[in-house]
Amino acid sequence: MKFIVRDTDYAVRALVYMAKQSLSKNKKVFTVDEVVREEGLPGRFLRKLLQTLAKRGLLVSNKGKKGGFSFLKPPASIKLTDIMEAFQGRVDITNCLLKGRPCPNKKKCILRKTLKNINKLIQRELEKITVVSLLEGR
Amino acid sequence: MKFIVRDTDYAVRALVYMAKQSLSKNKKVFTVDEVVREEGLPGRFLRKLLQTLAKRGLLVSNKGKKGGFSFLKPPASIKLTDIMEAFQGRVDITNCLLKGRPCPNKKKCILRKTLKNINKLIQRELEKITVVSLLEGR
DNA sequence: AATTAATGATACTAAAATAGTATTATTAAA
DNA sequence: TTTAATAATACTATTTTAGTATCATTAATT
Numbered sequence: 001m002k003f004i005v006r007d008t009d010y011a012v013r014a015l016v017y018m019a020k021q022s023l024s025k026n027k028k029v030f031t032v033d034e035v036v037r038e039e040g041l042p043g044r045f046l047r048k049l050l051q052t053l054a055k056r057g058l059l060v061s062n063k064g065k066k067g068g069f070s071f072l073k074p075p076a077s078i079k080l081t082d083i084m085e086a087f088q089g090r091v092d093i094t095n096c097l098l099k100g101r102p103c104p105n106k107k108k109c110i111l112r113k114t115l116k117n118i119n120k121l122i123q124r125e126l127e128k129i130t131v132v133s134l135l136e137g138r
Numbered sequence: 139m140k141f142i143v144r145d146t147d148y149a150v151r152a153l154v155y156m157a158k159q160s161l162s163k164n165k166k167v168f169t170v171d172e173v174v175r176e177e178g179l180p181g182r183f184l185r186k187l188l189q190t191l192a193k194r195g196l197l198v199s200n201k202g203k204k205g206g207f208s209f210l211k212p213p214a215s216i217k218l219t220d221i222m223e224a225f226q227g228r229v230d231i232t233n234c235l236l237k238g239r240p241c242p243n244k245k246k247c248i249l250r251k252t253l254k255n256i257n258k259l260i261q262r263e264l265e266k267i268t269v270v271s272l273l274e275g276r
Numbered sequence: 277a278a279t280t281a282a283t284g285a286t287a288c289t290a291a292a293a294t295a296g297t298a299t300t301a302t303t304a305a306a
Numbered sequence: 307t308t309t310a311a312t313a314a315t316a317c318t319a320t321t322t323t324a325g326t327a328t329c330a331t332t333a334a335t336t
Contacts, residue, residue: 001141001227001231001233003232003253004233005294006295031311050333051314054312064312065305065309066304067311089139096142109275118260121256132242134247145323170283171281189283192284201332201333203281205281205282205283206282227323277313279335281333282331283333284329287326290324290326292323295318296317296320298316302311303311304312306307306325306335
């Protein structure tokens with residue numbers, strides 16, 4: 001079950017690396033190439049991901065020599081859900097299918113109710129996880 | 139987020155229909171064509187799905203004239219998770235990616251722990267849902 | 277015995293999603 | 307002016323999804 005997509009996964013790795021360097025060495029600016037070297041991620045692809053995070057207001061980007069990406073929001077305030085939303089939308093496991101047509105049973109569907117409740121819980125739990133908590137393992 | 143795949147969705151619809159007829163009219167055997175007519179699902183596709191359920195031991199199939207599918211397990215004992223497992227494996231949202239390579243951080247990854255706990259909870263909740271509870275909406 | 281109406285098994289296929297790559301433009305420092 | 311970075315956007319290969327198609331088998335009916 002693909003709950004966390006690859007984009008999110010790669011972005012998390014990049015951010016955790018950046019947070020680590022930022023907290024331990026007070027490093028501020030990171031080029032895509034550096035992160036790629038350290039984390040072994042595909043370069044052009046990661047660049048696109050970091051661009052997305054910049055558009056989302058989690059990072060700032062600076063062009064030109066000495067340019068790169070840095071945190072706009074402090075990494076302790078970046079939730080896993082922020083990153084997930086950037087790449088896969090809000091957590092939503094309540095999908096019903098049936099070929100585009102609306103489910104004729106939406107109102108009384110017990111599955112839907114259950115999934116909605118589970119969804120809230122997932123949301124709450126994932127909001128507790130931040131880039132820093134991922135780094136520190138707690 | 140694709141939590142319930144189309145196969146599962148279609149299979150659930152078929153089984154709920156069958157359970158309804160079974161409980162209200164004491165109907166026992168259902169052809170694919172009948173279910174397709176009533177539920178508007180793609181025929182050849184549904185046939186494959188019901189075959190899978192038969193292999194899984196939820197249904198029995200009978201070939202030939204007057205053949206069709208009928209419940210092996212009573213519909214009140216068929217859990218949503220049984221159906222999901224047939225088509226999408228066990229509920230597992232704890233996937234880590236990184237291009238095939240094992241995540242170097244598996245042990246202390248807080249995300250992994252959190253997802254494992256959530257996963258257990260989802261499993262427990264979905265096991266409460268059966269074909270009959272879906273039919274009755276409770 | 278032949279016909280009909282059902283499933284069984286398996287191969288095939290079109291479309292969409294995923295996971296990237298490639299190219300050209302822009303920008304800022306040295 | 308050169309170099310080293312990101313920005314934007316188009317392109318592409320692979321995989322997954324959502325089916326369809328074909329032929330075989332089986333059992334009841336005639």
